Amino acid sequence: MSGHYNVLIVGTGHGGSQVAIALRNRGFNGSIAMIGEEVGYPYERPPLSKDYLAGEKSRERILIKPAQFWADRDVNLLTGNAVVSIDPELHTVTTSVGEILHYQTLIWAAGGHAHRLNCPGHDTAGIHSIRTREDVDRILQELDRTERIAVVGGGYIGLEAAATLRKLGKNVIVFEALDRVLARVTSETVSRFFEHEHRAQGVDLRLGTSVQEIQNVGGRVSGVRTNKGETIAAEMVIVGIGIRPSVDPLRNAGASVTNGVVVDEYGRSSLQDIFALGDCALHPNSFATDLTVRLESVQNANDMASTIAGFITGERQPYKSVPWFWSNQYDLRMQTVGLSTGHDHAIVRGSPEKRSFSVVYLKNRQVIALDCVNAVKDYAQGRALVQDRMVIDTVLLADSSITLKELAQKASPDAASLPSL
Ligand SMILES: Cc1cc2nc3c(=O)[nH]c(=O)nc-3n(C[C@H](O)[C@H](O)[C@H](O)COP(=O)(O)OP(=O)(O)OC[C@H]3O[C@@H](n4cnc5c(N)ncnc54)[C@H](O)[C@@H]3O)c2cc1C
Structure with missing residues (x-):
């Protein structure tokens, strides 16, 4: 794999895909490649904790576009390969297999990686995240022989997973370290409502409770020990405790990075010809109290992508979308x-x-x-x-x-x- 691309997009998620789609829709006819560490065609992430985990949507039905779309639009998909470093002077990136790609414009759309537990037993078999389709495929492979599942984290992903797993008839225990669920994103009224709903659906919800150790029998999860000294049996642990933005190659290349890659209202990073968007980008947003924010939503990834595609094709419209988000539970x-x-x-x-x-x-x-x-x-x-x-x-x-x-x-x-x- 080698090449020179007018636009090289790193990340084949929502934002990366939308840049390529928006560029072609705007008549951009330069060369475009998308390089991503995940294998396969770009897919939607929201169903992973919802219909895909429930087995109600197939792999094909969660694709962002049908497979043929990318070939028809002349978008070169280089998947199963990560970018490990960037040389902003030479306008090149190096991949995990040591190949070098040249870019005229680089779009960093690398999202984030799921935080993992760091307590004793954190690497026991049977502990999962829900960030990628492969994560969920691994859960699905084990689900038939699993009855009791501990979900760590009462944020959106933990609660959506809990709702789906209850629907599948599993015993679900949710551990939330804070004194209410969804504390980072909503008010107490909404938190208490969802707590009531989950309990009414049979979820064993433990607030103010953190997991201190994962226990095992024969190397497989057998239970968790909490900060309250209890030991609770579980055959699987699903961890939903947030993400770490994927920014290391950009930071190492000298880009300004705080809680994400710092970009301006057009998605431009501090490095020449490098843009960033989506879950990994800290962007100006007039709807945020601090006037800059890093948002984890499909709307934000897609709209930032459109802003950047507009900039590249000569239509400079600063990003000013109203943030929106959804979550389905029961x-x-x-x-x-x-x-x-x-x-x-x-x-x-x-x-x-x-x-x-x-x-x-x-x-x-x-x-x-x-x-x-x-x-x-x-x-x-x-x-x-x-x-x-x-x-x-x-x-x-x-x-x-x-x-x-x-x-x-x-x-x-x-x-x-x-x-x-
Ligand atoms: C289970 C789940 C449910 C969700 N539900 C909702 C919902 O209901 N509503 C909503 O609005 N949002 C939801 N989200 C959030 C939404 O999916 C994200 O905000 C969105 O996917 C962000 O798009 P992105 O392009 O920034 O990043 P991503 O979609 O994460 O794509 C980034 C891609 O870059 C790849 N990558 C990372 N580093 C590198 C590298 N160095 N080289 C190459 N490739 C790399 C990653 O593997 C990944 O494929 C959900 C997320 C999850 C995980």
């Missing part, structure tokens, strides 16, 4: 628009008891985000409120008999004059 569809971090007010609309509600987050009286559970209308109509940071009377906001669209029409005309977030 028959619940949670949809989020905006970023709630830093809110000073949270207004509940609808009824958590009836399993259909929204939480509207405000900061300095402006609407900054909504979490909507089985409340599609609020999600769809709430977007405009977040986009324009509208100021809405909180008493009216709590009245779910008034639609958000109606409230938006009555919104404060001087919202725009309020201080920005």
Whole structure:
């Protein structure tokens, strides 16, 4: 493998694929290659903890595009190979098998790798992450002979996995070190709602509990020991404790890297002709309290990809998409628009008891985000409120008999004059 490419994309995930798709859609006819350490055609990650783990979607059905698409668009797929170093002066990358590729423009879309446990027994057989399709294929191979599964981490991936595994009839114990699930991403109202739902579905949810040791019999997981001194039997452990952005080759090449590759509003890194996007990129975002953020969502990866493709093809539009996200657990569809971090007010609309509600987050009286559970209308109509940071009377906001669209029409005309977030 060698070559010279006008655009070389590192990472064949959501963001990498979308750059190639958007470039071709914009009529870019230079050479494009995508190099990725995973084997096979680009696939969607969200189903990994949902329908793919449940066995409801096949490998083909989670492909981002049918296999033939890439050949038809003349996108060279170099898979099963990682980039290990970059020479920004020479405009080359070196791969894990020592080959050198030249680029005119490099797009770093390398996502992240799942954090692993670091307690005694962390390398015991039967411990899994859910980051790649191969991870899930390994879980599926063991699932038939597994009854009790310990899930470490009560974030989205841990909870989605717990919901899917309960649906498959497994005994599931979730360990969350903090005092509530989803603490990093949502309010207490939403956390408590999901805790109640999981318990009602038969999940043994342990809050304030961390795993201190993985125990084994004959080298295979047999249980976990917690910080509370308990030993709990389990035949499999699934670890969902976040990711470490894949940034080492860029950092070693001299790029500015903090909690991710630092990029500007066009996705440009601090190195000439190198862009970064998606899960590994810390980007300016006017919807974030700190005005920069690293987001782990399909929306962000895809929209940053489109911004970069636009820049390359001469249409400079800074990245300013409203963040959105979804999570499916049991028959619940949670949809989020905006970023709630830093809110000073949270207004509940609808009824958590009836399993259909929204939480509207405000900061300095402006609407900054909504979490909507089985409340599609609020999600769809709430977007405009977040986009324009509208100021809405909180008493009216709590009245779910008034639609958000109606409230938006009555919104404060001087919202725009309020201080920005
Ligand atoms: C189980 C699961 C469920 C999710 N559910 C949702 C959801 O419901 N909604 C939502 O919005 N988001 C969800 N996400 C998050 C979403 O999938 C990610 O935000 C998105 O995939 C990020 O895209 P990306 O292109 O930045 O990175 P990725 O899709 O992770 O792609 C990066 C690729 O780069 C490869 N790579 C890394 N380093 C190198 C290297 N040095 N050389 C070559 N290749 C490399 C990686 O192996 C990977 O294939 C989920 C994620 C997971 C894991």
